[in-house]
Amino acid sequence: MSTAKFYGIGVGVGDPEMLTLKAIRAFKELDVVVLPEAKKAEGSTAYEIAREYLKEGAETLFVEFPMLKSVEARKEFRKRNADMIVEHLKAGKKVGFLTIGDPMTYSTYVYILEYLDGVIPVETIPGISSFSDMSSRFNLPLVMGEESLKVVSLNGETDIVGEINSADNIVFMKVSRNFDKLRAGLEATGNLENIIMVSNCGKETQEINFDLTKMEEEDIPYFTTLILKKGGINQWKKFIS
Template identity: 45%
Template sequence: MAKLYGVGVGPGDKELITVKAIEVLKKADIIAIPESNNEKGSTAYEIVKPYIKENIETLTLTFPMIKDEKEKESIREKNALLIKQKIDEGKSVCFITLGDPMLYSTFIYLLQNLKQYNIEVETIPGITSFSAMASLLNMPLTIQKEKLTIVCSFDEYVKQLVKLSDTIVFMKVSSYREKLYDLIIENNLLNSFILVSNVGKENQIVSLNPEDLKNSDFSYFTTAIIKK
């Protein structure tokens, strides 16, 4: 039956994908692959390759990292229509995404644009980068009444959240790493910092030193945690 699946494939380790996700991927007619740039390839697709049919049809959807909001929305609408076209052909489509589809994912924009067409959608949750980080370091994210905050950008409001939270997760750190460093210094949080880049991959980097935020050019797949 024609259906859209939003499939979370985990943080990067090919073994950190759920059984449910694998079952859905095996049955899919089409794998929809989000990319930020036509030349960069897809980490999510590399993760699912062992679990999909040989010679399965793929649909590459480009979501470029641009600042123009109108242009971004236009691209999202076009990508949603490409998905709709495949669904209308009676095919099941798996849109794969790193982490969880319901957390800072391009899949959310597809859902918003496809809602008007009453397409059947099923979302398969995935393991997030910060969950993988916490397990990697045997570090609880929260205990009892502690408060957890998750952000993926930086502004003045984030500075207030840091003061109010016990644990703060900073996703996509590479775009604001210098501002994060300044915040850590200003709030005397040098001993509360953990960073992992490319968690679960062969090129994984773990740092407990905030100075690395100034000196290193981390990849897009970099998450930091401040644990007070």
């Protein structure tokens, strides 16, 4: 029997070639593969990426992190998921939590770490985050020289103009439900032309937009990210196809 260990493993956002050698080495060790999902039985992109490297007989464990309004209800789900994982660890198993993108960047993996005691060894293996994938895919620099970079997950309370004023380059995530306000903020600060907005990045349904003026909030897909480069974006368009 192997010795208990908990892994958080980033698998990138979809392209299996974004896996690191370290992730692949870890896959081969796992007794239990934990796959987070927002809805029950929605399937797992992370599993599709990892499956060819997993050892025969590795167990899969789907854990649900539903987007509930009640903080208490969300915590209850997290606790239940952590308990299931700890049970496997206490049985001496190697358990790996697979995460889209990077495990330390907006991942539910952290909600399991919160419940661990620090005695069972933990190894986190970084992955290519969604914004890093997107910037390389379009040959668009995220941040250069003495500039700053900010990553903002939009919600109803975000002070958009404040965020725009606070950095040289800003990645806005969760754009779909906040599109009108974001566009208004970009217009108010004279930044409408300094952006690229990408929906369903890397998928067959990928859409790239530089001009937001005629778009409607209701048409923006859920997986939409906008990058603002206050130094301008025109000089980089030559590489974006």
